[in-house]
Amino acid sequence: MKLAETVDAGTSSHLSGLPIRPRPGITESRHGYLVRVANANGYGSLTRLCAALKTTHRRTEDVILQSLDLTKDELENLEGPWPWYFRHEDILHDGLCKADYLTGLFRWCPQCLAESPYLRAKWAVKFCVTCLTHEAYLIDSCPSCQRRQKIEHFCTRCTCGQSLSNCKSLQAPSGVLKLQSALIARSRQYEAFNLPRLTPSQWIRLLEKIAALTEPSHKLRTGQVAGLQSLSTSIIVVERASQFLKNWPIGFHTFLRDVQEKGAASFSLQKTFGRLYHWLYVDLHDQEFSFLREAFDAYVNEHWWGLVCRRNRRLENKGANSARASIGLAAKISGSTPTRVKQLHLAGLIEAKKVIHPSGRQSWSVPITSVAEIYVLAAHSIDFRSAAAYLALPRQRVRELISAGVIHPYLSAGKGNSSTWMLPRYELDSLVLPSLQPAPIESPPCDPVTILQALKSWRLESGAFIALVRALNAGQITRIVQTPADTPFGKMQLSIKSLREWLEHWRKEHLLSMSISDAAKILGLKEQVAYDLVEAGLLSARMERSGYARRISNEEITRFQATYVAAATLSKMLNTSSRGLIARTQVTPVTGPNVDGKRQYFFRRSDSELILSQASRSISFPPL
Structure with missing residues (x-):
């Protein structure tokens, strides 16, 4: 007959102790230890053990603890909350509360469980997702049947027969391990981001805020993050937080830049950064979180497009180190005017930020670095x-x-x-x-x-x-x-x-066209000769709209040079005068003193070969 049936047959008032009383492990979970006691004595669950030891004049939990006969040191080895149905007051470390722990489920490290088969209290913290000893992620479900394990039925094997200590766990990144080291506050193996040491309860408050900030669906919500009973949800939150706190304050400033780019174009910090501004200065107002506010102040003074002034009463510097100035102050320092500063920005010469308020009023801010640019532009320009x-x-x-x-x-x-x-x-x-x-x-x-x-x-x-x-x-x-x-x-x-x-x-x-005087210079003629050619119709000129001037096109100059040649040009080749050339050839000029009374003789260029051949067989005509 089973031991549990023997106990149930009698009355619990006559039971002075438990036959099997395992000793607590170091930092063992209180709930897990009591379940281990129930399993060792054959009850199968803690609730059955409580039912067997129930009395009318004493609390069941007192009877169980008295039956275990634990020493003071053994009691101090137990950590974490009592089962939810116990009326014992929870004495939790580091300011944690019962809501910070898992309810009804447990997580484990397979390697730790193989070494010592009991549940560590720190594994029950919702934001604890790694084992710092083996630098690996914890597990919360059976790798064989994917069933999540309930703490009331804690055993080293799943109901499907899979050994919980024979599971493969994934390696955790260094950033997550650093954050876990800071949260658990037991191991000093990792440096915690070069941040001030926070208590676990303060870390949990910070992680809850970071989770709400980095998850769009939770951005405007307050309170705890839903789904932390699931290890996968907790891992996501912790990994995001490790990126948020990475290389402090670079990761935080990267997050702020993303929020600012997606936020409203406003000179109000609360409208630009949303709930973050309220959380930093109200919800996380403790002195231990001052490093967050200092990093936020530094980012705002350097990168925010708005003006930091006395109305931002929660900020420390109040604009003393602000990287931006109002448009009036920028104009005063640079010796310009606000209108001129706006014009320079609209022309793309300086950087500035303009915000249009719902009322239609416009607010401007200018980077301090642009003030010197405005001064240089104003000093080295002229109207x-x-x-x-x-x-x-x-x-x-x-x-x-x-x-x-x-x-x-x-x-x-x-x-x-x-x-x-x-x-x-x-x-x-x-x-x-x-x-x-x-x-x-x-x-x-x-x-x-x-x-x-x-x-x-x-x-x-x-x-x-x-x-x-x-x-x-x-x-x-x-x-x-x-x-x-x-x-x-x-x-x-x-x-x-x-x-x-x-x-x-x-x-x-x-030039597409020119005056007759300019055409004469190009042709190498006197102006009067050029006018004679125009009157004779050999050089075409068009009348301008004004009716007072005539223009000759470039094409017409080229055509004239290709069609006609001056008698003076041919006579130079023959080493004679124009009159001598006329006397020695039978070709009639197209214009000249004896032809139409003009000042100079011209022949058609097509007749020039005949004229030259009559004088000399070796003279060649110059190229056009």
């Missing part, structure tokens, strides 16, 4: 009217320089919502002192002309001024030695000869 006077050029010419990209304005009428211009002074200076290569300088001065004089009297075509500036910077036009060195760009003296040569070359390559 449009002053720029024209500085260069000694008409304002229209300054607009040409801007349109051509020679000058890049910081602000303009269509940039940054500005109604005024802001031009970089160094780009204006670069026109006078070219940075590419120095232009050739002619000395002593001869036939000089200033750039302003050329612009006013030379009637430069569209695009010629910009080409002139670039040619001057490239050293293609000769300059005259001048003093002083700060001569305005418009008063810079150039060689007339060099300027004319460059201008003729440029016109030949770039």
